[in-house]
Amino acid sequence: MPPSHLIIACQLRRERLLAKLDPHTPAAVFAGPSRGRNYAANTYRYRASSHFLYLVGMGIEGALLYLSDGEAMLFVPPRPDDDDLWHGPSPNREQLSAQLGLSIRPLTDFAKHAQGKRVATVPPFERGDHASVCALLGRPHLQDEALDGPLLDALVALRLPHDEAAIAELKRAALASVQAHRIGFEVTRVGMFERDVCAAMEAALARAGCGTAYGSIVTAHGEVLHNHDHANELRAGDLLLADVGAETDTGYAGDITRTWPVSGRFSTTQRELYALVLEAQRAAIARVNPGTSYRDVHLAASRVIVKGLVDLGILRGQVDALIEDGAQALFFPHGIGHLLGLDVHDMEDLGDRAGYAPGRTRSEQFGLSYLRLDRELAPGMLVTIEPGFYQVPSLLQNPGRVGLSDKALDRNVLAKFADVRGIRIEDDVLVTETGHEVLTGALPKAVNDLEALVGVTASL
Amino acid sequence: MPPSHLIIACQLRRERLLAKLDPHTPAAVFAGPSRGRNYAANTYRYRASSHFLYLVGMGIEGALLYLSDGEAMLFVPPRPDDDDLWHGPSPNREQLSAQLGLSIRPLTDFAKHAQGKRVATVPPFERGDHASVCALLGRPHLQDEALDGPLLDALVALRLPHDEAAIAELKRAALASVQAHRIGFEVTRVGMFERDVCAAMEAALARAGCGTAYGSIVTAHGEVLHNHDHANELRAGDLLLADVGAETDTGYAGDITRTWPVSGRFSTTQRELYALVLEAQRAAIARVNPGTSYRDVHLAASRVIVKGLVDLGILRGQVDALIEDGAQALFFPHGIGHLLGLDVHDMEDLGDRAGYAPGRTRSEQFGLSYLRLDRELAPGMLVTIEPGFYQVPSLLQNPGRVGLSDKALDRNVLAKFADVRGIRIEDDVLVTETGHEVLTGALPKAVNDLEALVGVTASL
Numbered sequence A, B: 001m002p003p004s005h006l007i008i009a010c011q012l013r014r015e016r017l018l019a020k021l022d023p024h025t026p027a028a029v030f031a032g033p034s035r036g037r038n039y040a041a042n043t044y045r046y047r048a049s050s051h052f053l054y055l056v057g058m059g060i061e062g063a064l065l066y067l068s069d070g071e072a073m074l075f076v077p078p079r080p081d082d083d084d085l086w087h088g089p090s091p092n093r094e095q096l097s098a099q100l101g102l103s104i105r106p107l108t109d110f111a112k113h114a115q116g117k118r119v120a121t122v123p124p125f126e127r128g129d130h131a132s133v134c135a136l137l138g139r140p141h142l143q144d145e146a147l148d149g150p151l152l153d154a155l156v157a158l159r160l161p162h163d164e165a166a167i168a169e170l171k172r173a174a175l176a177s178v179q180a181h182r183i184g185f186e187v188t189r190v191g192m193f194e195r196d197v198c199a200a201m202e203a204a205l206a207r208a209g210c211g212t213a214y215g216s217i218v219t220a221h222g223e224v225l226h227n228h229d230h231a232n233e234l235r236a237g238d239l240l241l242a243d244v245g246a247e248t249d250t251g252y253a254g255d256i257t258r259t260w261p262v263s264g265r266f267s268t269t270q271r272e273l274y275a276l277v278l279e280a281q282r283a284a285i286a287r288v289n290p291g292t293s294y295r296d297v298h299l300a301a302s303r304v305i306v307k308g309l310v311d312l313g314i315l316r317g318q319v320d321a322l323i324e325d326g327a328q329a330l331f332f333p334h335g336i337g338h339l340l341g342l343d344v345h346d347m348e349d350l351g352d353r354a355g356y357a358p359g360r361t362r363s364e365q366f367g368l369s370y371l372r373l374d375r376e377l378a379p380g381m382l383v384t385i386e387p388g389f390y391q392v393p394s395l396l397q398n399p400g401r402v403g404l405s406d407k408a409l410d411r412n413v414l415a416k417f418a419d420v421r422g423i424r425i426e427d428d429v430l431v432t433e434t435g436h437e438v439l440t441g442a443l444p445k446a447v448n449d450l451e452a453l454v455g456v457t458a459s460l
Helices: A004-020 A050-056 A083-087 A093-100 A107-114 A127-137 A145-159 A164-187 A194-207 A268-286 A294-312 A319-325 A411-415 A447-453 B004-020 B050-056 B083-087 B093-100 B107-114 B127-137 B145-159 B164-187 B194-207 B268-286 B294-312 B319-324 B411-415 B447-453
Strands: A027-030 A064-068 A071-076 A103-106 A217-219 A239-244 A256-261 A382-385 A388-390 A422-424 A427-431 A436-438 B027-030 B064-068 B071-076 B103-106 B217-219 B239-244 B256-261 B382-385 B388-390 B422-424 B427-431 B436-438
Touching (some): A004 A050, A004 A064, A004 A093, A004 A145, A004 A164, A027 A127, A050 A064, A050 A145, A071 A093, A071 A107, A164 A194, A164 A239, A194 A217, A194 A239, A194 B194, A239 A422, A256 A268, A256 A422, A268 A294, A268 A382, A268 A388, A268 A427, A294 A319, A294 A382, B004 B050, B004 B064, B004 B093, B027 B127, B050 B064, B050 B145, B103 B107, B107 B127, B164 B427, B194 B217, B194 B239, B239 B422, B256 B268, B268 B388, B268 B422, B268 B427, B294 B319, B294 B382
Parallel strands (some): A071 A103
Antiparallel strands (some): A064 A071, A217 A239, A239 A256, A382 A427, A388 A422, A427 A436, B064 B071, B217 B239, B382 B427, B427 B436
16 A cells, blocks of 8 residues: 555645546546566566556556546456455455545446546557557547547646655655665676676665666666666676666656766776766756756756867867757767656656647757757756767767768767767756755765765866 | 577477468467557567567567468568667668578568468457557458467467477576575575565576566465565564566576575474475476376375375365365465466466367366366476465355365364465476476575475475
């Protein structure tokens, strides 16, 4: 069962959602089914829809939260007769109702309740689920912006600023993530494999009662941005990039990246580029304040990186012109970060509805096109700040892909930095009324002192 | 890439499958899609269909193996333009073709190849995938036993006896699983939580380059048969039941259960029941030979358990009559085991087609109805042997559910064994030409000496 502060928060969230919805249009929010791996009964660990978790506080496989006539009720599927044998005792409907503060009905009664009504819903992100949802809701299809749009907008408006209960859970996720990174840093040794460090970090999360919020990236090849393989041996000159985050048992995510030298000491070139990425991160975090455009946070970090690369002689040209051309994307091809909450990319199941303010769309420019968030920051929003530097062979072979002429790049200088394949530094930053709070930095024994441990801070 | 012995085996498997199929009916075997957890891009770790892994040797998301006119070819979906950035370089079609020994085509060409043909397939176990499969194959529905049945029967006939390449992989899975159990046993301490032991065991699998073949069960409440929660604190008198198995990077499964005392020493009552389950397991393993009916293996273990419970005074009555009535199911409600291979319940996606010989169906008797395998054993088949003893409150409250009269149970005697909630002992046993080989027992440093460590063997 979820903690009581979360149960109470969910009641308030449901009330606030009901107040935002048209009373004549009922809404259904599905928990979603479990998924088989290789056959139906051998399931992945169940993970309910984040919208359902937001409103109910816990996942209940196959359940449906129904909001109608100013009231919320939960429809739950029947348990098989022998469920007690395989899964143990579970609360009956009355007990569950008392625990969640929700009226509970059998799912088999749902058709009766919804009969003749046009029911708005959050369309499942898996297309394969659409047919069963349509059948249950009596809807011909799930492409109906007029019907569903107001529900989705209301959910986005509610979920963008985190409430106190959410922040408490997000701090738990941050703490567990920090401890995993601390352990990953401590166990790393030359001759280990990436999987050894990953196993130690994920075990730390498991001991904290958490899972992983996303596929862990623990790699000596950080230039592959979403590298989920862990088969490489760690050599003395390698940097290890670890992007690992906890998911609490209540569904909230942490998201931290650190990059450390396998040997425990940076080379001079590694230190120079690490210091540059760290400077970019600090510049970006300093701009996380209410009212700031997140796109400007991205551009602030980009400016530091471009200026630094010009100073190092890797890029050639005027800083302003290079930024205008998107030169940063040659070495920093992704966005500065994203929303964080119940999803590691919060509400990405809704496309850009949460990430992009109404009327805004993705840039066509390579690099900026990957920016997942383009909104003015507001108190309660949690974002990641994660600049990086990568040498991606396929980009460097063709700078034109980034819109850059070959002469803007000094390959002779770059060749000296061959021992840096990928560096990323990522923290989770909460927008407060007066500025920001780094959730992954204010914790005891944080890995933020990594910089001190490996001698970067002194060089800044 | 899979090891070369597996690539060669897959070529032979495809040839053998083609030889079994009607040359005028082409067949399609899908690798299957990846699955989002909470949004489409945040996927569970990809796991291809076991039939695809059997025939190709590695998972390729969204690919389709097509068997037509005596030839196998692989249709692969296009990679997104920026896939190199996120997922790194990957082999092109020519390289993949050379590596797998298969002709490779773009998936977009498939419709042309299959045009006008009735294509047999393995229906996906996720109903939600049926529509997209029907669309790709140009079939109106996937309920067509006449079309698909011969393909499914051919796959079952091929996959039931494991070839040498499969056995090599299954031994790797067994070895990794044994090492996880060894570590789980070693780290267990009073005051830990179940999750601490589970984390240590899963980390051992990860360090061996393996994942989990199924949701790990590591619990002081072994009486909940599929207990995937790990939140309990381990107390001095508890037994810890650990059912944890490796899945190799090639998809093959191990499946081991051990039950050990948290304190390191059994109580007298725990030792008595552990010895009984161990005796049942040994009796069952002794019967794993070519030609034996697996149902008889189940009944042999059941006999040992019923006789032992009568000897202990827990059950009252004639052993033969009690077995006839299914009395064992009150304390041993599941089957003695199942097929093991690429799936932990091998080929369970096909229902009972693999587990039950043609013409046989599940028993109606409680307990026996859960037996997942009813075939004559043959060389190359791998089965688990996993008797258990459990005190399931909801069964003990109502022995009538098992078809047992209340007077067959001496509750006063049973009360003395209250410190045993669940015991299970499970090994993976390969049927050989002359008898059997315990894959999980013939390994160095096996946990099979657990019995010696905790002083059970001496008491037998």
